[in-house]
Amino acid sequence: MLRLINFQPSRALKTALGIIPFLLILLGYQIGSDIRKAENEQDKLLPSFTEIADGIDRMAFQANKRSGEYLFWVDTKSSVIRLAKGISIAALIGLIIGLAAGSIPIIAAPLKPLVTVISLIPPLAILPVLFIAFGLGELSKVMLIVIGVSPFLIRDILQRTQELPREQLVKAQTLGGNSWQIILRVILPQTLPRLIDAVRLSLGAAWLFLIAAEAIASTDGLGYRIFLVRRYMSMDVILPYVVWITFLAFATDWCLLKLSRFVFPWYHADK
């Protein structure tokens, strides 16, 4: 008998074991829903799968009676655009500042303590400040993501940059590179896949900030919708929205990983 710590499940077994918890949750939900429905047909807390399907159909495949829009897709588009803007700006800030501070000690000296302190400010605490400063429009929502995510990205890129083997930088100097050339040709290209890693890790936080901002001040977006229909206890809309947000987050993460593997094969070689 193998020790448990040595027993490796086969690929098929692993896949099966991976699916089982999801099936159990669905089954548990179904049972719970049935029990509540048996007591009260109008129960809204755990809608049946049919009701959820209706909810999806209503939101995604029928034009809204008032606005004539397909709300689900309108919400998705607004949220994804905000998220993309926020993440892109944060990534750019993270890359530029992190790279500069990680490569040039005299830039790191004034920036490192500042960024550390800023990264400790809870971004949601300054959301009101953002609303006051940038108004209730798109800008404040994007800014919340930027402010929430970029300190982490800066710190991560700074650290990754400093982790590059010292030997490489010395070697580049013996090849005649000046500071700028070395940053451009040696440090930057090796930082890019690490930036993708950091962005993947920060996606969860970015979604959190997006939904929070949308919940408080917005007229569309996935977060806005969830908080709006909460007033009617529309679990048949909230649940599919949550699943959809989860799927979007997963898909983004997966795409970034594939992109990184495709563009930077050398980075993934020894992993």
Next chain:
Amino acid sequence: MSTFIELDRISKHYGNNVVLENLNAKVTEGEFVTLVGASGCGKSTFLKLLLGTERSSSGELLLAGKSIGREPSPERGIVFQKYSVFPHLNVRENVALGLEFERSALLGRLFGSKRKEALEQADDWLEAVGLDHALNQYPHQLSGGMQQRLALAQALIKKPKVLLLDEPFGALDPGIRKDMHELVLGLWRKYHLTVFMVTHDLREGFHLGSRLWVFDKVRRDPHAANRFGSTITYDLPLRSQDAPVNAEELDAISDQLCATTTKHIFSE
């Protein structure tokens, strides 16, 4: 031959920790100096002084009559034991990078016909180190020995005045190491290089060098190991490479040297 590199009473200490003291020597162009000694005896520190990543605490290190710079420069090529090549560039790009730095000040990158020319020059050097079959591979696809060949080609394309090798073959298998020895000796002869090579393998030091330096401590304080630094205790001119040393004779010297160096290691 005139003096090319001069060590004038060089010493190096970090705080109270004396690593090197009173190094004096003259090296002429074209010598192949191998640096041997126990671990922690300062041979790598001395190489760093030559490289320019460390400064001597006192004394002067002169290269062609001028004080050696405060930072690394293309005059001095380097091959480390590891991390000498750039993982994000393929073999040709790794070697051409030195030319791109030189010819494109703003971007450090060449385009079109200039890039093609640089890559072709890189190919010549890759052929010289026997890597012409792997031009488009990335470093992670190469074996350890091939990576070191690549690092050599990278350094040589800059035509450095001095080639510094910091235990370049320490991580390689014995068979491959032997091939690398032949390669380095061949390159040294062909291009009349001045080489400094740190190794902890005494036989390697004897086999490759035209001159062998042993780094060791002359004085020891049993209560404070760092009180005194190392210096060059033996400066042996080795026979011309074309007339190999008698194997027995070599063993005799190496036994003797091993005895002196290892005795100290055990006594510490």
